[in-house]
Amino acid sequence: MIKLASTEEPMASNEQQLSNQSNFYTGRYLMSLTHEDMDFSGVKNVLKNELGLKVAQMGDFDDKESVTEKEYEDSDMMIFEDIGVALLGIDEDQSEVASALSVRGNFILEPEEVIMAPDPQALSVQNKSTWGITATDVDKSSYSGKGVKIAILDTGFDFKHPDFSGRTIQSKSFVPNESADDINGHGTHCTGTACGHKDSSGVRYGVAYDSDIFIGKVLGGKKGQGTDSWILSGINWAVSNNCQIISMSLGSRVFPGQGHKLAYERAAKYALKQGSLIIAASGNDSHRPFNINPIGSPANVPSIMSVAAVDSNLKVARFSNRAINPGTMMEISGPGVGVYSSWITSTKPYNTISGTSMATPHVAGIAGLYAEKFPIHTPIQLWGALTSQAKPLSVPVGDYGAGLVLAP
Template identity: 50%
Template sequence: MKTTNKPKKYIIQLKDDSKSSLTKAAKELSLKITSSSELSSKVRAQDVLDSGNGLFLKNLGLAIVEDYEVEKLHHLTNASSNPIIYWEKERKFKPVTELDLLDEMKININNMSEKIAQLKELIEANNRLNINKNLTWGLNAVGIELSNYTGKGIDIAILDTGFYKDHPDFVGRNISGKSFVPGEKWYLDGHGHGTHCTGTAAGSISLVDNKRYGVAHEANIVIGKVLSDSGSGSTSGIIDAIDNSLEKGHNIISMSLGSSVKIGEKPSPIFEQVGRKALEKNTLIIAAAGNDSNRPSLPKPVSSPANAESIMAVAALDEALKVANFSNGGINASNGGRVDISAPGVDIFSSYSKNGSQNKLYTTMSGTSMATPHVAGIAALYWEAFPNLSAEGIWLKLEKRAKQLSNQLYRDIGQGIIQTI
């Protein structure tokens, strides 16, 4: 069978977002570049790119071009008078979920002394948490029972695999969405990962056992499908969705996705600009630190885009409040790839999609993917409590009020475990 390769996309960073720079860039690239301000339900981003034109994301100052000559991009970037200062080939992204946790536990099953020590830590941690059996362990750990806030009126944008809109726990909720994956609906979620993350950030109570699993249960839910039903996505779709969120003025963007980076690799200037532009427009981007580690022997660096300084990176904790063995750490901290904060991320119960691989309404998952929406939901509570604060102000409060954990490295858990208000 004959196969055709998908066109390659390149993300271009301009010196500034002025009209003159855009015009000059279009001339140098010999392309028509359409601004995202011209997009509509009838004119989609992919339609522009499919026609051989470039797309300028006006809120981010970035352009997307498709199937361009790499040699010419090299030449243009090196020209002193050119408005293009940086470009990169788009990355592939995937849900940040620890699927190999069970296998790893089987491998370590003979190490009984370690398991006994972990059980002791778990018992001690549960004693400290003042457990409420009507809450998931994650909600107990972040102190949700002590909060009088619900996230009411705050927009949380979940950029993931979509959402199962027919889930019975979300009847009557304010939910909107848009798909940035051609040919796939945002409201079906054929994967399930996005529905799980949405449930943790902004779900409520399970109709099955009346257990609460969601943080900001009155927040406005905004879904951006940037990962396909098979669990993959790319830079262009993600930044297109972020640009859309900035245009709509969403308070919080939660991204439980990542692309692995190497030790010593610097953060992408593209996502650093994205995060900085978001903060300027009063939007806080929160992203998963990634699951590439095999602790304690082999911690790996924070993934992209969480490794950007202007994006909050979230590590995962287990039920004993220890860094999860898969959770990435600040190995590249000197280059910007640090962990900012941590949250529950092992054996997290939440909503799921009937269209997903498990074909059910609820499931338990592990990963920094599961930690990230805990932080996004709590950020909504803080914004409800402090409506006049900026995105940077909310970030600082989240870090300042985090609970420090003993015998843990800052490199691995940042300021500590997130706490509600």
């Protein structure tokens, strides 16, 4: 069955997952068609008519853009037909499903992984430094993201935060049994950087302060963890709502030599065709200079813009990953060390933390400024504007990409 184990019990911590690789996986599978012009009709025939299994698809639901796992948890397969990806639940006594499907050879099965909000690199001094706003020329820009829809797929948002009073915010939770409210803080911090404005003292920390905010909660619990299918559902929702920019400060670790997931490439290419640019964190798995790791998933997908983190000296952050694996590229860099932004008010209204998660919403917010300046630009043209106008930094390009993102 599709149903995942109860999310009331937290998934393994980051450290536990690294010590036990089996904990990376949910036991379910992502099925991606190998050719974009194909559909799932043959697969459905095998599952329904030959094996007698229950298959659900987005077209079965009236409100297609807001379908969550609860609606299809009793099915054996859920098909996201628009993006060409399906979620397959195979119990131990259903192993013949994989065998029956494998002879078709027109799709790829990939284990569904646990996805995390990367552990933030906390600072000992909680200051109000918003150096990133200055370094990227955001404070000099005449654009505010007005009329641009920016989706933040993360741990949710603190909708009671006073800095966002009067803002247009739409939300949806794809985490079973949880509302879109943020109980972690990570999502509120990323939203603040991408779409916020000023704090209670008038200090500016946000980029696209006039943008329309779309909060997709795809990571749950206090630790901020989820699954590939929740992320894909969030992408589908954001694209359906015509969000020009989709910011994802999340991911799973990728090891040297490991390729990217076809499921995310399918989703990202669909998003680009529909007018949405996905921007994702490259990951915090490195410990420079001695241990440097590859770009994480899904940022390692060719059709997703990957983001590295730099410090206030515009040097690559010690934790930022590198484009090591074949076929991967670091696209651009953003301020990711000592970033001050909003937080959940039940704890404290603001927080200063570090990570590629913090660099990503800088890029996403600035992409929103470019979308306002060039309203008829396609996502590929926005991508090109971001990279062509970036401030070149030191080599290697695998660390920095095109350089530091700059506002128009």
